[in-house]
Amino acid sequence: MGIATFALFALFPLFANLTGQEYYVTFLTRVLIIGLAAIGLNIALGYAGMVSFGHSLYIGVGAYTVAIVSEFGISNAALQLGIAVVTGVTISLIVGLVCLRTSGVAFIMITLAFAQMFYYVVVGLKQYGGDDGMSLASRSTLGALDLENNNVFYYFCLVIVSLVIWCVYRMSKSRFGSVIRGCKLNERRMVAIGFGTLRYKLLAYVISAEVCVVAGFLLANLAKFSSPSYLHWSMSGELIVMVVLGGIGTVLGPLLGAISLLFLEEVLANFVLPLPFGFGSFIQSHWMLLIGLFIVIIGLRVQHGLAGFINRRNQDV
Amino acid sequence: MNSFLEIKRLTKRFRGIAASDGLDLKVTRGELHAIIGPNGAGKTTLIGQLSGEIAPDSGSIAFDGLDITYMPVHKRALLGVARSYQITSVFEELTVLQNVVLSVQARSGHSFDFFGEVAQEGKLLEPAFQAIEAVGLSESMNQPAALLAHGARRQLELAMVLAMSPKLLLLDEPMAGTSLTESKQIVRLLKKLRGTMTIVLIEHDMQAVFELADRISVLVYGKVIASGHPDEIRLDQRVIEAYIGEEGLVS
Amino acid sequence: MFLLSAGLTLVFGIMNFINLAHGSLFMMGAYFAASAFAATDSFSAAMLAGVGGGALIGVIVERLIVAQMYERSHLNQVLVTFGLVLFFNELARILWGAASIHAGSPKAFSNSVEIFGNPYPSYRLLIIALSFAVATGLYFFICHTRLGMLVRASASRSDIASAMGVNVVLLKRCLFAFGAALAGLAGVMAGPITSVQPGMGEPILIMTLVVIVTGGIGSIRGAFFGAMVIGIADTVGRVYIPMLLRETFERSVAQAIGPALASIMIYLLMACVLALRPQGLFPVKHG
Numbered sequence: 001m002g003i004a005t006f007a008l009f010a011l012f013p014l015f016a017n018l019t020g021q022e023y024y025v026t027f028l029t030r031v032l033i034i035g036l037a038a039i040g041l042n043i044a045l046g047y048a049g050m051v052s053f054g055h056s057l058y059i060g061v062g063a064y065t066v067a068i069v070s071e072f073g074i075s076n077a078a079l080q081l082g083i084a085v086v087t088g089v090t091i092s093l094i095v096g097l098v099c100l101r102t103s104g105v106a107f108i109m110i111t112l113a114f115a116q117m118f119y120y121v122v123v124g125l126k127q128y129g130g131d132d133g134m135s136l137a138s139r140s141t142l143g144a145l146d147l148e149n150n151n152v153f154y155y156f157c158l159v160i161v162s163l164v165i166w167c168v169y170r171m172s173k174s175r176f177g178s179v180i181r182g183c184k185l186n187e188r189r190m191v192a193i194g195f196g197t198l199r200y201k202l203l204a205y206v207i208s209a210e211v212c213v214v215a216g217f218l219l220a221n222l223a224k225f226s227s228p229s230y231l232h233w234s235m236s237g238e239l240i241v242m243v244v245l246g247g248i249g250t251v252l253g254p255l256l257g258a259i260s261l262l263f264l265e266e267v268l269a270n271f272v273l274p275l276p277f278g279f280g281s282f283i284q285s286h287w288m289l290l291i292g293l294f295i296v297i298i299g300l301r302v303q304h305g306l307a308g309f310i311n312r313r314n315q316d317v
Numbered sequence: 318m319n320s321f322l323e324i325k326r327l328t329k330r331f332r333g334i335a336a337s338d339g340l341d342l343k344v345t346r347g348e349l350h351a352i353i354g355p356n357g358a359g360k361t362t363l364i365g366q367l368s369g370e371i372a373p374d375s376g377s378i379a380f381d382g383l384d385i386t387y388m389p390v391h392k393r394a395l396l397g398v399a400r401s402y403q404i405t406s407v408f409e410e411l412t413v414l415q416n417v418v419l420s421v422q423a424r425s426g427h428s429f430d431f432f433g434e435v436a437q438e439g440k441l442l443e444p445a446f447q448a449i450e451a452v453g454l455s456e457s458m459n460q461p462a463a464l465l466a467h468g469a470r471r472q473l474e475l476a477m478v479l480a481m482s483p484k485l486l487l488l489d490e491p492m493a494g495t496s497l498t499e500s501k502q503i504v505r506l507l508k509k510l511r512g513t514m515t516i517v518l519i520e521h522d523m524q525a526v527f528e529l530a531d532r533i534s535v536l537v538y539g540k541v542i543a544s545g546h547p548d549e550i551r552l553d554q555r556v557i558e559a560y561i562g563e564e565g566l567v568s
Numbered sequence: 569m570f571l572l573s574a575g576l577t578l579v580f581g582i583m584n585f586i587n588l589a590h591g592s593l594f595m596m597g598a599y600f601a602a603s604a605f606a607a608t609d610s611f612s613a614a615m616l617a618g619v620g621g622g623a624l625i626g627v628i629v630e631r632l633i634v635a636q637m638y639e640r641s642h643l644n645q646v647l648v649t650f651g652l653v654l655f656f657n658e659l660a661r662i663l664w665g666a667a668s669i670h671a672g673s674p675k676a677f678s679n680s681v682e683i684f685g686n687p688y689p690s691y692r693l694l695i696i697a698l699s700f701a702v703a704t705g706l707y708f709f710i711c712h713t714r715l716g717m718l719v720r721a722s723a724s725r726s727d728i729a730s731a732m733g734v735n736v737v738l739l740k741r742c743l744f745a746f747g748a749a750l751a752g753l754a755g756v757m758a759g760p761i762t763s764v765q766p767g768m769g770e771p772i773l774i775m776t777l778v779v780i781v782t783g784g785i786g787s788i789r790g791a792f793f794g795a796m797v798i799g800i801a802d803t804v805g806r807v808y809i810p811m812l813l814r815e816t817f818e819r820s821v822a823q824a825i826g827p828a829l830a831s832i833m834i835y836l837l838m839a840c841v842l843a844l845r846p847q848g849l850f851p852v853k854h855g
Contacts, residue, residue, distance in 0.1 A: 176428055
């Protein structure tokens, strides 16, 4: 199934360019990037069982590092990314250490609180755009690659996302994967067996955060814009929705979830559905209402998500 | 006689009630030491303090000469203290094999490996196979733990502690809720293990206790009121008094 | 702020249910009150509308959705209530428009009172008095009445409480509704001094979370003292930090990081508390 998805993604831009729908290349790039963030969250949430409502923080770290650093004249992608990752590791280590002293409900709330804190920090930084966000003059440079070209940038993102997916796949079968899975299933037993669970959970958290940092880096590049809205808690919430919808603890799940949610939002917001009584246009201007309900239903009903559903189908066949 | 496990004046209070009240106990290396006592005597609290999940208010616990009174649980596990749970606590969604492999993995070097494949690691699989076979679960090796019958779950619980290559085995009512055949199997297994490791066994099944134990300690209201050879205990007046109303002691 | 925290800690700690939509209840309370006031020009009517409306929505939500969620994982609870927040925010936008509306304050309290030589709006005094009243009332209720004991019993062992004949379901329903009413009340009182607009619930909610976590989940005392501590820290932070910065660094730096630092004071405080005492300042003791 992974190969099929990859092929689809790889061929899409050709199709889009041929039919003159270039906007959708950018749209799909955005889907890929947000999907990447969801995959990152899944490492902490799906595999290790840490429900973090604050991962939007790390998207913000990635995005703002790029924006701020390019203000200072550094535009090399590798350098920018390097700085972003280092910042991300520092922050996630500290935040992770504090948050992991709690569990359950408290953990969720604290991750949310920290993300909010950084949101306020960013909004308060007036010379870096504050509330309005800041724009980048150009995308990062990476040797011969012309990232300003939307198609090239699309493939760049696709390669990165595929690489991360492959790594997650390997991780899930590795020793580390089995340890954090154990922590999620029965941490008490893990400790009794002899695992120092804190260090593994912390590492999972940091890795998860770094993937989001990369996503933030790409996001800022895509829109050539970095805004506090990337750190808003609703972004964290949407990431969680994508992970659950797509399938917790599965490799491709979060990406599927991202595709579904973003497509749904795009359709609802931009197309007037042919419904009677003017429902169509009502929905179009207030689509958030439906999304809210959709999310409620997901929370109520979804057990294994889309990926789980597909896996079951394959097993029955 | 050099005590392998020495507990001195262990005290633990919960809201004014002493679950452990100046408890003294000595366990020698290689023996199977059973702890019996009426319900509420504080047996599980004692095991909790031995395994490290409960921190005592005062007193000391020495393991093989080392003071482990306040040592964290996972460090004790790595030293060789393995505890089984009265209420089975396993990894429900994983198979029997995967459960036991995790036990082995904990002491098999670090687990910061991201690219190997656990399912292929012979180093982990071999000891796991052995432990599973020792408890008699080889047929159900690839079944998810959640689908096992109660008796099989108790066996899995045992396999997991065995896979830890323990020096000190803390068994909290391993035969709770098992059928006659299953408990006989566990008794057979424990007889085989006797001597290769030190075992502290909490049990209510008196027949098994008298069959297995090298020495017995009787716990009442957080204190050890008698400790010695099974024959002595059987005839001890205090013990008989403590058990008035409980059947099975005079066998 | 305390009102919200109390309601929230009730729901969280005692029912172990995480309700992000609590902020939405707050918002709806404010909206209902504002509309009622605009229509009737009476603050008592506004209060009735706000509290009643909040409780009513709470009951409806509980019946329809929350009741199924008690047993589910926290993750699902978060999802569901998150969806609800989005839903309610949009609903508010539909019903009242995206701009903020005016909420009138009671005429009887629109003057200032002299405290230590500084004029202090009497309306805020009313809020403080009300919070105290609710706090003492709650404390009394939980710790000294039979019903309060039932609540605490259901919290720690609902299976035993159930076996003893307590209608745990009904109790939870009432608790939730009461928590919602408190949120509505908080919304009513906050309306006149903050802007009533869609999404007003969330920043307050997050602050409430900080209060609860710092004070200790599930404890009323924690909520009360937590609110005080956080409130003071926040005010102090906002007022003094910029001043301090201006004195030690040059103007431009102070301008740049002052506001940012001030707003994150409370989070830093929370982080420190957690680092030292993960269960909060006044944790509920579990037997």
